[in-house]
Amino acid sequence: MVSPVSSSSAINFFIVLKVAEDKKKEAFHEPPPVIVFPGSGRNSSTGLRRQKRDWVIPPINVAENSRGPFPQMLVSIRSDQDQDISIRYSITGVGADQPPNEVFSIDPVLGKMFVTKPLDREHRSSYHLRAHAVDMNGNQVENPIDLYIFVIDMNDNRPEFKNQVYNGSVDEGSKPGTYVMHLSAFDADDNTTANGMVRYRILSQTPHSPIPNMFTINSETGDIVTVAPGLDREKVSQYTIIVQATDMEGNLNFGLSNTATAIITVTDINDNPPMLTSRTFSGEVPENRVDVVVANLTVIDADQPHSPNWNAIYRIISGDPTGHFTIRTDPVTNDGMVTVVKPVDFEMNRAFMLTVVVSNQAHLASGIQSSLQSTAGVTISVQDVNEPPYFPTNPKHIRFEEGVPAGTTLETFSASDPDRLQMQQIIRYSKLNDPANWLSINRTNGQIVTTAVLDRESSYVKNNIYEATFLATDNGSPAASGTGTLQIYLIDINDNPPALIPRESQICERMNRNVNGVNITAADADTDPNAGPFVFELPIFPTSIRRNWTISRISGNYARLGLQNQRYLEPGVYEVPITVSDSGNPPLSNRSVIKVKVCPCDRNGDCTTLGAVAAAGLGTGAIISILICIIILLSMVLLFVVWIKRREKERQTKQLLIDPEDDVRDNILKYDEEGGGEEDQDYDLSQLQQPDSLEHIISKPPGVRRVDERPIIPESQYPIRPVVPHPGDIGDFIHEGLRAADNDPTAPPYDSLLVFDYEGSGSTAGSVSSLNSSSTGDQDYDYLNDWGPRFKKLADMYGGGDDD
DSSP: OOOOOBTTOSSOOOOOOOOOOSHHHHHTTOOOOEEEOOOOOOOTTTOOOBOOOOOOOOOEEEETTOOOOSSEEEEEEEOTTTTTSOOEEEEEEBTTTBSSTTSEEEOTTTOEEEEOSOOOTTTOSEEEEEEEEEOTTSOEEEEEEEEEEEEEOOSOOOOEESOSEEEEEEETTOOTTOEEEEOOEEOOSOTTSGGGOOEEEEEEEESOOSOSOSEEEOTTTOEEEEOSSOOOTTTOOEEEEEEEEESGGGOTTTOOEEEEEEEEEEEOOSOSOOEESOSEEEEEEETTOOSOEEEEEOEEOOSOTTSTTTOEEEEEEESOTTOOEEEEEOTTTOOEEEEEOSOOOTTTOSEEEEEEEEEESSOOOTTOOOOGGGEEEEEEEEEOOOOOOBOSSSSEEEEEETTOOTTOEEEEOOOBOOOOSSOOOOOEEEEEEOTTOOEEEOTTTOEEEESSOOOTTSTTOBTTEEEEEEEEEOOOSSOOEEEEEEEEEEEOOSOOOOEEEOSEEEEESSOOSSOOOEEEEEEOSSOTTSSOSOEEEOOSSSHHHHHHEEEEEOSSSOEEEEEOTTOOOOSEEEEEEEEEEOSOSSOOEEEEEEEEEEEOBOTTSOBOHHHHHHHTTOOHHHHHHHHHHHHHHHHHHHHHHHHHHHHHHHHHHOOOSSOGGGOTTTSOOOOOOOOOOGGGOOOOGGGGSOOSOOHHHHTSOSSSOOTTSOOSSOOOOOOOOOOOOSSOOHHHHHHHHHHHHHHOTTOOGGGOSSOOOOOOOOOSSOOOGGGGOOOOSOOOOGGGGGGOGGGHHHHHHHSOGGGO
16 A cells, blocks of 8 residues: 655655465465555655655564574565665664564565564563664665564463462351452463463362362352351361362363462351369368469360360359459360459358359350350368457557657557457467667557657658557467557657758859859758748857858748858858757757858859869969979970980981991900910910829729820820920920820820810710821721711711722
């Protein structure tokens, strides 16, 4: 189909599109559709141009999972100008030159467009490409056209359940049509076609009780509901259902299927009332005991254990009007424990007949009636025991003035014995707790007498009350005792003078309108009317007090101490006596001293630092002297630190003034001195002469010997060397000894000129003293090769004579 041509067009453009209509045409190898670029033309007669209208290009459909062969041709794209010039075709977009690349390709010369691989609709369902036509120079010949490629869905995905196991629940006794649970499966295929339309059905139910088909499922929504009555948790508590999901609208011949398991729990309802195991129960309890279990009630319930439908609640409906008992439920066994919560008195009630009813924590289900076994009777017997005496009034309150003398009788604090049915018992009294030890009690009649003066201001008195505890004990078997508390309210008397507050303060040396003085008050251990209001007065003597100071009343308990008008006091600490009187009858007075620090103040009325020091007793000169000393001390410390640092720096930078080799700090000393001159000739030559006799050496005992002594062991006989005449020539003596050593290579070094101390014996090495001799005799030095690497040099020098 060709589009109309506008008057402004120079070239007519058209588009031809042929699409295969069915699979038969594809089988006969019908050529693929040709897409022609829409163009523009010029009217030759009028020369006018007009814009042509573009056709909408239909989408290209490609089936997913195609088996090829690839590349598979889709369409042919051409321009109507390809007969005049050479055209190059290309495509752009996702699947061509954008990831995923090279899914589609185009022959740049022929314009044939191909798909290069199988497509997956579930991965990408459509592609949008643009086709381009350019000349050989890359110039655009046609406007780009849009190509839409849709991937046709195939049924290649099974329905998938999100979970393999689903859990649901339904109450027992539910009516048919009751909703139970929901299952759903997802099919990745196109849900607008049969490929993605899923249908559900139940394959099996386990167990089959009471019937095999207790449930059904909505084939489209996946909702499971009940279809029959008879659900009973006590018989079947759980059902297992296999559900199948099939696509192709549930067609089992063509559709793909999958299964999941639905576990349906039958939940309990209270359709079984609790039943007591007996119609009567009994127990006994000692009197005056609490928190004691006196009877145990057992119950049975078929509902689910430890649920509200099973948990039992017990109530006493008669027989206990005063509330002595309660029944608590054992959380494990569900039994009822009859417990005493209020003491029972044998003299009042010897037995109790209780009526008990049991129910569940949850109400019974609709239509379920209570059982006759939910009610029972409980008989409780009370046992008589020896009860302790009791004080009828406990605690007992009395009032007395403080200060009563010792020996004053306060009260008779007697007790009673509750055991009226037993024989008369004797009661004895004793003191249990008396914090201040102010009281005593008569052992037989309970009369209380003071043993000390009662003081309301004592630390043992709290809120004007002194408390003591007494013990009453009978002679029963076993003996029992009871306690009673006596509370004595102490009435205050004026027995404490007031005390001045504060005892120290400060004031400016000159009064100003902002600072008027020191506020003072008083503390009194007594209470009203024996405390405030207080009277504050300055004493008459000494007269300087009233001349410098004044007191003005602020209120009943407060006054202000200040300087007299236009008075000036030197900075310092002043002790001001003040007399304080209370309002008692008669009043008590107390003279107290307040230490007032007078100091220079700033404009806010606060003492300055210099003023505070001055007020402490130091004058201006002393303060200046102290500051100068501190400055001098700091300067000296600073100079010392600077000197130390400078000396350290000089020590690090100073060069050595001597040669490094002569520096004795880190070098070994070297000496070249070999002897003295003529002034060093005073020595004894006799020490170098051979001794005339060796008897004194041979006669020495064995042990440590000197190396210049002849050894005692037998040795070879050598020619006796001539004795040098005394004093003799020292030169001849030395030459004679050298010749003797040359002729005797095995001689020890006892003929040396110097005398050495003995340093030990037993060396395995032979003597090497004769290696430097001038002897010309033939000697064998091959044994040096056996002495190791340290004597290798000597062995090379003296051994191996044959090599020479």
